[in-house]
Amino acid sequence: MECTLIPQLGSGRGRLVRVGTTVLYSAGDDAAASALIGWCRLAGPTADVMGELTRLSSGGSLGPFCAVAIGDHGLDVLVQGGVPVVAHTASGRQVLADGAVHLHDVTSLDLIIGDAAIDPLLALNDGVVAADGFSLRVKAAASFPWGPAPSDAQPVMTPAAVAQPAPEPAQAPAAMPAAMVSLTDMAGEDLPVASPLPVAAAPAPAPAPAPAQAPAQAPAVAPAPAPMATPDPTPMATPMPTPAPQPAAAPPASAPVPAATGPVSGPTPVQVKGLVCARGHFNDPRTRFCAVCGIAMHQTSFILTEDTRPPLGVLVMSDGTYHTLITSLVFGRDPDDDPEVREGRAQGVTLIDPGNTISRVHAEIRGVDWDVHIVDHGSTNGTFLWSNDRQQWDRLAPEQSVPLTPGSHVSFGRLTATFESSARQKS
Amino acid sequence: MSAEPHATASDEITQLGDYTIVGPLNDGGHGRFFRATPPARLGLDDDVVIKVVAGTSEAGFRRFTRELKLFARVNSPHLVTLYDAGQHEDHFFYSMEYCAGGTLESPTEPLTKAAKLRAVADASRAVHALHESGIAHRDLRPGNILLRSGGSACLGDLGLAQLGSGSVTSMAPMASIGFVDPKLIMGDSASRASDIYSLGAILHWVLTGQTVHAGLDGSDPMMAVRSVLRNPARVQRTLLTPAEADLIDTCIADDITARPATALDVVTLIESLETD
Numbered sequence: 126m127e128c129t130l131i132p133q134l135g136s137g138r139g140r141l142v143r144v145g146t147t148v149l150y151s152a153g154d155d156a157a158a159s160a161l162i163g164w165c166r167l168a169g170p171t172a173d174v175m176g177e178l179t180r181l182s183s184g185g186s187l188g189p190f191c192a193v194a195i196g197d198h199g200l201d202v203l204v205q206g207g208v209p210v211v212a213h214t215a216s217g218r219q220v221l222a223d224g225a226v227h228l229h230d231v232t233s234l235d236l237i238i239g240d241a242a243i244d245p246l247l248a249l250n251d252g253v254v255a256a257d258g259f260s261l262r263v264k265a266a267a268s269f270p271w272g273p274a275p276s277d278a279q280p281v282m283t284p285a286a287v288a289q290p291a292p293e294p295a296q297a298p299a300a301m302p303a304a305m306v307s308l309t310d311m312a313g314e315d316l317p318v319a320s321p322l323p324v325a326a327a328p329a330p331a332p333a334p335a336p337a338q339a340p341a342q343a344p345a346v347a348p349a350p351a352p353m354a355t356p357d358p359t360p361m362a363t364p365m366p367t368p369a370p371q372p373a374a375a376p377p378a379s380a381p382v383p384a385a386t387g388p389v390s391g392p393t394p395v396q397v398k399g400l401v402c403a404r405g406h407f408n409d410p411r412t413r414f415c416a417v418c419g420i421a422m423h424q425t426s427f428i429l430t431e432d433t434r435p436p437l438g439v440l441v442m443s444d445g446t447y448h449t450l451i452t453s454l455v456f457g458r459d460p461d462d463d464p465e466v467r468e469g470r471a472q473g474v475t476l477i478d479p480g481n482t483i484s485r486v487h488a489e490i491r492g493v494d495w496d497v498h499i500v501d502h503g504s505t506n507g508t509f510l511w512s513n514d515r516q517q518w519d520r521l522a523p524e525q526s527v528p529l530t531p532g533s534h535v536s537f538g539r540l541t542a543t544f545e546s547s548a549r550q551k552s
Numbered sequence: 553m554s555a556e557p558h559a560t561a562s563d564e565i566t567q568l569g570d571y572t573i574v575g576p577l578n579d580g581g582h583g584r585f586f587r588a589t590p591p592a593r594l595g596l597d598d599d600v601v602i603k604v605v606a607g608t609s610e611a612g613f614r615r616f617t618r619e620l621k622l623f624a625r626v627n628s629p630h631l632v633t634l635y636d637a638g639q640h641e642d643h644f645f646y647s648m649e650y651c652a653g654g655t656l657e658s659p660t661e662p663l664t665k666a667a668k669l670r671a672v673a674d675a676s677r678a679v680h681a682l683h684e685s686g687i688a689h690r691d692l693r694p695g696n697i698l699l700r701s702g703g704s705a706c707l708g709d710l711g712l713a714q715l716g717s718g719s720v721t722s723m724a725p726m727a728s729i730g731f732v733d734p735k736l737i738m739g740d741s742a743s744r745a746s747d748i749y750s751l752g753a754i755l756h757w758v759l760t761g762q763t764v765h766a767g768l769d770g771s772d773p774m775m776a777v778r779s780v781l782r783n784p785a786r787v788q789r790t791l792l793t794p795a796e797a798d799l800i801d802t803c804i805a806d807d808i809t810a811r812p813a814t815a816l817d818v819v820t821l822i823e824s825l826e827t828d
Binding site for chain 2: 302443447451
């Protein structure tokens with residue numbers, strides 16, 4: 126559900142917070158408000174807001190507050206300390222008692238102190254303000270803005286089987302509307318010739334499972350993140366007691382899928398310098414154990430070679446999407462505005478943002494050699510990095526490249542994200 | 553695993569192209585689904601399903617229809633039949649066959665074990681046909697296996713991850729996370745092997761009611777993805793016959809060369825279970 130949060134500013138005796146789909150009003154003292162605000166920032170939009178808050182507030186130390194989690198199908202509301210919250214539903218109004226409640230047909234949720242007016246222009250999309258109260262208004266079906274049907278197409282449910290042409294829209298029945306495309310008619314489409322996907326490490330299409338083709342102790346066919354864009358590893362002087370990779374004629378299973386299903390603009394792998402382990406896997410020169418097979422790296426000759434960088438990890442977003450870090454990623458409403466994206470050195474991730482909290486080019490998760498950095502590209506609402514030491518979100522200075530460690534939390538717009546490096550890179 | 557939102561009845565949609573909307577259907581994970589009456593030009597007796605996804609630009613629509621056509625031209629009786637694609641305001645939509653039996657995730661009536669195995673075998677046949685045409689499905693999950701009224705099953709379309717989603721690199725909608733090969737999340741390309749992993753994970757789910765990631769909690773997508781990355785998949789052997797457990801184990805093997813080579817091999821293996 127889309128909701129508009131309007132603060133009632135008044136004398137500003139409480140604090141009103143909105144982070145993503147979490148809304149919180151604290152009427153407690155500074156310590157209580159600070160704890161709640163920090164919690165909101167950390168929790169992100171998808172946490173079990175009510176459950177966690179109920180546990181946290183059971184001691185009563187968080188003072189009077191009201192928390193709201195905006196869900197897809199209603200509001201989860203938690204009231205503590207007798208905050209006078211009123212829910213308006215289609216069937217009337219209801220003053221909420223202390224405790225948690227789920228409201229599914231609510232049209233607005235109000236905490237209005239006195240008769241101070243509220244100004245609908247002061248909507249709070251993200252952040253904290255001092256406020257006496259608030260009004261949280263549910264937008265009706267705003268997430269799916271179908272207009273009403275064109276005036277000549279009444280909502281008549283005509284069974285398709287009635288062959289008799291309907292008299293009203295005389296031009297309609299026979300032809301397909303111009304805006305539509307038949308998926309059964311392949312004429313006129315320049316579709317590529319379909320070729321089968323390669324079979325994993327097998328000679329040609331094998332009818333039976335052929336498991337033990339490669340010796341078990343040498344997973345040289347790389348079930349691991351080694352990208353296969355280069356046909357063969359760079360020849361080098363280091364010992365390589367491994368069976369050579371498959372000849373180019375039989376690409377390994379992790380070879381790129383034909384464009385049909387691949388990313389629309391596939392990331393161009395990045396070349397970096399690294400070390401090759403005794404079994405031929407390309408590694409970050411700083412690691413002590415091979416990220417793929419775990420063999421100790423001290424057996425190598427420590428000669429740096431240049432090769433395609435394996436994925437640096439994955440950025441897991443709070444909405445459940447994830448982005449593998451093969452190239453740098455630029456997030457924004459219109460990431461194509463970024464020259465790195467336009468020129469193919471970074472991949473754009475378009476964020477759909479009804480709340481206008483995301484800038485056109487907002488933030489970049491940047492691969493710097495073997496490291497991952499975050500950069501704010503001068504966004505209006507900022508890019509944040511969670512500080513474990515200070516237990517707070519730090520806003521990044523624009524264009525400052527800050528390294529991320531595995532497990533780092535970042536936040537922009539209504540999203541939080543966690544950077545995970547490959548489990549296989551743990552040394 | 554039904555954490556996906558359901559379409560609400562509040563949308564005032566009556567017409568999409570020359571299709572007449574009858575009403576919303578449960579959401580399948582990536583878009584919104586409506587039951588609709590097809591136009592007479594198609595000569596269909598039955599209603600169809602219309603799926604709606606967000607999308608605008610002309611280029612986006614061309615890519616969208618192109619990818620749908622690549623799917624539609626794959627010749628398999630176990631792939632859902634697609635009819636038309638269209639554009640409406642800032643959404644794309646397309647129409648497909650309506651399967652009255654629901655999905656493997658939420659069938660309209662309880663399925664026997666044999667029926668569940670048959671559905672996964674049918675879906676595997678469809679996956680094989682896609683692979684033979686150079687397409688990896690990448691979004692195999694019980695909610696995407698559709699049950700026809702006659703008892704056969706067919707595989708639903710590719711997910712939004714592939715269709716018209718512009719530059720999004722990868723997506724793991726919650727409904728899929730228990731079924732995706734973690735190697736895909738870490739950057740491997742989709743392949744026969746990654747789809748075969750999903751088939752094994754689906755088999756595990758239909759036979760045990762659990763995903764191969766024990767204790768996977770769908771309430772927090774971020775935690776779910778992290779948990780899948782950190783905890784290797786494991787077969788719940790106590791809930792399965794040894795043959796079933798072995799079959800699933802080989803499908804989800806960490807070494808992709810140890811997995812069945814093709815989805816058709818998975819069919820053979822499933823059918824050998826049935827006759828046991």
